[in-house]
Amino acid sequence: MRRYSLLFFVLTVWAWTLNGEGAGEEGVEAPEEATPEPPSDELLEEDDILVLTQHNFGRALQEHRYLLVEFYAPWCGHCRALAPEYAKAASLLKNESSELKLAKVDGPAEKELAEEFGVTGYPALKFFKDGNRSQPVEFTGPREAEGIVRWLKRRLGPSATRLETEAEAAQFIDSQDIVIVGFFKDLQDEDVAGFLAIAEDAVDLTFGLTDRPELFQKYDLSRDTVVLFKKFDEGRADFPVDEELGLDQADLTHFLVVHSMHLVTEFNSQTSSKIFEARILNHLLLFINQTLSPHRELLKGFQEAAPAFRGEILFVVVDVAGENDHVLQYFGMNATDAPTLRLINVETTKKYVPGAGGEITAASVSAFCQDVLSGKVKPHLRSQEIPADWDQKPVKVLVGKNFEEVAFDASKNVFVKFYAPWCTHCKEMAQTWEDLAEKYKDREDIVIAELDSTANELEAFAIRGFPTLKYFPAGPDRKVIEYKSSRDLETFSKFLDNGGVLPEPEPKEPEVPLPEAGANDSKDHKDEL
Incomplete structure (x- = not known):
């Protein structure tokens, strides 16, 4: 059979050769190959979003001063979840500015673009300004339509409102529950640039800026200071700028997160993300039933203890009558265990329980916090009882x-x-x-x-x-x-x-490459062909 296969192969080659020679004798010219068209740089849209590739990316940067680009993967679940929000944001921004546009790139299909911009996961959003291709800004805002719009507007317009008079300042401070005002004697100082950079990212907060001496005097300030005004708790928190080291952006960002939260925060779906974004490792949780008057009365002492531990321990109230069963389950508790306290370090996940039978007062809460911070209280480790037949099955x-x-x-x-x-x-x-x-x-x-x-x-x-x-x-x-x-x-x-180590895979024999067509191969290789 192998002999006939070889014979058929040889005859086929001969027939092809003879036909080729005959065509040459007739003088028939082979048709010229069509020159491929260069890839188009046309900008196409889907749902008001530009669809970009390697070939039209540069044109998009030239035609739009501001460009937010989403790098996505078709198989990515997070990308699919973001898609309707991204499309809604594009629709909201449609009539805002002709200079601003949202775009998307299929990362796996456009590997060169993904590699150029350091995309390692999806979705990745990058903001381009003034055609600058080499230094895109990472998108750090919320990934829902309104949050995307707010983040972009901060970059298109001033990130902080300039305050010139006492009336303007008073109206600005009264306009929101929380506002941040930077008091700087010299608005050309590099500390101001750092302040404005923070304002660009913190899209959920409202920022103002002033250099007016009368406003320094009005708010009892003698040096550069960032002030957080709020309509709750102590009403105001000051962040003086270090006169020698200048403004530390990381410290100011942490300060704003901590002081923009209430001294006592109720845990729910709206506050949970802020609680964990506060970067405070220790959380003290008061579990109460908000429908019971005796439980609600415990809030007063809990709140009185909170100021001394601001920035070190986050005070949180969990209503066991609310939709917080998952929190109770995590701590191995039932609603009937309330009222009670738990302290957890979210980095180590170690949990601490106060002594049994104690009342929840400002003094007892403060003492419990101090004992945990000083190491006097050992972590509480939950355990089930040992089953009687724990070792009877494989x-x-x-x-x-x-x-x-x-x-x-x-x-x-x-x-x-x-x-x-x-x-x-x-x-x-x-x-x-x-x-x-x-x-x-x-x-x-x-x-x-x-x-x-x-x-x-x-x-x-x-x-x-x-x-x-x-x-x-x-x-x-x-x-x-x-x-x-x-x-x-x-x-x-x-x-x-292998004693708890996976053995190294056995080395494979090197593959023998197939011969190129026309080589003087052995009979066996030709039969394989």
Whole structure:
């Protein structure tokens, strides 16, 4: 069969050669290849949004002084969620300015553009001004239509209102619940540029600016100062500019976030993002039922304790009668546990509980905060009770109370799955974990276990994602190895059989390249063709 295939191949080549020679004798010229048209730089739109490519990007920069560009990927869920908001923002801005335009780029399809602008994830939004291609500004605003519009308007117009008279200042300060006014004796000073840069990004706040001596006097200021005026709590907070070091933008940004929040913030869907963006690591939570008068009376003492810890501990009220079941679940509580306090460090996730039976007063709240900050109170670790049959099945059941004893048993190699009952990925790998335990159930030196991290907390480390897989090799050193490879039975087995390390893949034999057409190949190579 191989011989006939070879013969057919040779005859076909000969026929092609003879036909070619005959055509040449007739003098028929081969048709000229059409010259491809150069790629068009035409600017097309979808939903008032420019669709940009490598070929028309430069033209878009030339024709629009301000250009916000979204780099997206068709398969990206976050990109799909942003799409209607981005289109709405484009519609809102349609009649604002001919100089401003929103655009989008398919990042995976336009790899050169994505690489040029350092796009490493999607969606990525970059703002171009005055045709400057080399230094786009990262978009830092909210990713909803109104927030996108506010962010852009800050960059098109002045980011702070110039205040000239006492009447203007008074009207400006009274116009919002929170306003920030920069008092600078010299508006050409570089500190002013730093202040305005912060104002451009902080689109949820309103900024003013003045250099008028009468306004310095009116507000009892003798040096450059940024003042946050607010219609709650203490009414005003001052940030004096260091006369030697100048204005520190990071410090001022943190100051504005901290002092724009109420001393006591109620946790809800509107405030949750601000609570976590405040960059205050310690949060003190008062759990009360707002429908009960005795519970509401506790707010007074809670609020009295707050000023001494501003910037160090964030005071938060959680209404157990509201839609906050997920918060209660996270702390392992029920609504009937209120009123009570919990303090959490959001970086370490360590939680602290006050002594039982104490009243919630300004004095007791202050004392509890001081004791936690000084290390006098140990973290509270939740744990389920040890099940009676925890070690009767192939997968051993660990809880906080037996974790140390089992995981750090010097005679065992222990492989633990840390999971959450609601986690989809955990559910998907559950059967594989059962199969793994069944495979090694007769190995005295290997233990396959699992721990519900939503109901059990550990002092050794915090679990931040699910599922998390950790291997505790036998020995006295208390080593912990995090498993980050494929979650299938074969790979798990290789990992265990190799002592908690995946073996290096065997080197592949180098591939022999196929010969080029027309080469003097051996008969075997030609038969393969």
